[in-house]
Amino acid sequence: MSVDDRFRDVDWEVVLYKLTVRARQLFLTAQAKGYRNALARACTDPDDLARSVIAEALKNDRVKYKPGKGASLSTFLCKVLERDFIDLLRKGIRLDRRLDAIEDLKPESPRELGVVYDVNDGGKSAKRLELRAIALRAAVGQKDLEDYVTAAFDCGAVTRSDAATCLEVSPSEVTNLRKKLMRHLGLTSTNDSNETGGEE
Amino acid sequence: MNQDDLEKDLNEIIAESRRLLGDVEEMDKPELVEMLNNSERPAEAVRQVAFSVFENLLREYRLRGEHPPQRYIDLVTQLRPAQNLSHNQDTLVKQAKKWVADLLAGSAGGTETSLQFAFHHRAELTDADRRILEEAEAEVSRKMKRKK
Numbered sequence: 001m002s003v004d005d006r007f008r009d010v011d012w013e014v015v016l017y018k019l020t021v022r023a024r025q026l027f028l029t030a031q032a033k034g035y036r037n038a039l040a041r042a043c044t045d046p047d048d049l050a051r052s053v054i055a056e057a058l059k060n061d062r063v064k065y066k067p068g069k070g071a072s073l074s075t076f077l078c079k080v081l082e083r084d085f086i087d088l089l090r091k092g093i094r095l096d097r098r099l100d101a102i103e104d105l106k107p108e109s110p111r112e113l114g115v116v117y118d119v120n121d122g123g124k125s126a127k128r129l130e131l132r133a134i135a136l137r138a139a140v141g142q143k144d145l146e147d148y149v150t151a152a153f154d155c156g157a158v159t160r161s162d163a164a165t166c167l168e169v170s171p172s173e174v175t176n177l178r179k180k181l182m183r184h185l186g187l188t189s190t191n192d193s194n195e196t197g198g199e200e
Numbered sequence: 201m202n203q204d205d206l207e208k209d210l211n212e213i214i215a216e217s218r219r220l221l222g223d224v225e226e227m228d229k230p231e232l233v234e235m236l237n238n239s240e241r242p243a244e245a246v247r248q249v250a251f252s253v254f255e256n257l258l259r260e261y262r263l264r265g266e267h268p269p270q271r272y273i274d275l276v277t278q279l280r281p282a283q284n285l286s287h288n289q290d291t292l293v294k295q296a297k298k299w300v301a302d303l304l305a306g307s308a309g310g311t312e313t314s315l316q317f318a319f320h321h322r323a324e325l326t327d328a329d330r331r332i333l334e335e336a337e338a339e340v341s342r343k344m345k346r347k348k
Contacts, residue, residue: 007271012278013247017232018224020246024239025224029217033209047241051250055257058271075225082214089210131216152220159226175231178222179238 003060006067012054018074019050019081025182026085032134032185038092049088053081138184145184148177244281251279 023046030039044052054077056063063080065073132153139145147167157163164171224232236243254276261268277291278298286292325333 004270007274010274012275014229014232016246016250016279017229017236017243018227021227021232021235022224025217025221026213029213029221033213035213047246047249051253054250054275055254058269058275072225078224086210086214089213093206131212131220135220149220158219158223160222175222175234179235182221182235182238 006060006065007058007073010073015074015077016050016054019053019077020047022078022081023047023050023085026082028182028185029131030085030089032138033129033131035089035092038089038095040092041095042088042092044088049081049084053077053084056080135181135185138187139181142180142184144177145181148174148181247279248281251276251281251284254279 027039027046030036053063057065057073057077057080063077065076067073071079132149135149135153136146139149148163151157151163151166155166157166160171160174163174163177167174167177169177222235227235233243236246241249254272258268258272258276261272273291277286277294280286280291280295282299286295
């Protein structure tokens, strides 16, 4: 089967949207968990990452998709995107450390505005932040969001229909809750940029 | 945080983000569009940027004197915005077929409830034209409200 045949009848618009939404979810979660600096050092935004995964798949060089192996193209590319995202985060963490070392050599140089610098102890004092706690904090005072987070983490309502059943709302209302939560998580992670996060 | 904890934390980002914010695999096109439109860069902007990036790749192939692979052409054809019609007849037919398929599938391309017109000579619209367009817009809005 030729490379072009492997990609025949693919709805690229849907694939692009799926990868972009997934990349934005990952960036938002990592930022909320305290990896804002590392992501900034990696110099990529979620939409770029999603496009780069599609470009790699089309090149058929590094990412090779074979239909009929079980996973659909979007499932396969989402896995690739998640792997690339972790690599990107690791790279960002390494760069962040290296920049800290440069800062130590020049203590008089002004620090970059809006960037939180970690304590230079090899990350020993950094703490892991639980997403459940962060999400509940972002949802504080809003009963519908608090219930949604509890349903997702404590009642195992992972799919949209599970969450809808658990919360006794329509599936479209679950979509609205997710959108609202994404907005609140984004705001929380921005406001928390001056606090110690989970970065190493 | 030691290396093991860091690796655990990175893997948790993958699993927990899906748990909290939803699995994209179970989202259909209207839901994906809705999620994207909830941000600074809505679905249409995402599509347009991707179209420009991949169209540039096609241009690079042609500048090198090579024929671009069909998979690239298919992708660019599908992402091509309505305002940027191709000059190639086959591409136009493919694009038209996709639009008709999307319309028949009933999937909304966006959350806008009013019609948008991209006429090149808007000033040349007569009163009768405007009346037809207003009636069409009202009819579509009524249908969308009834569907909800």
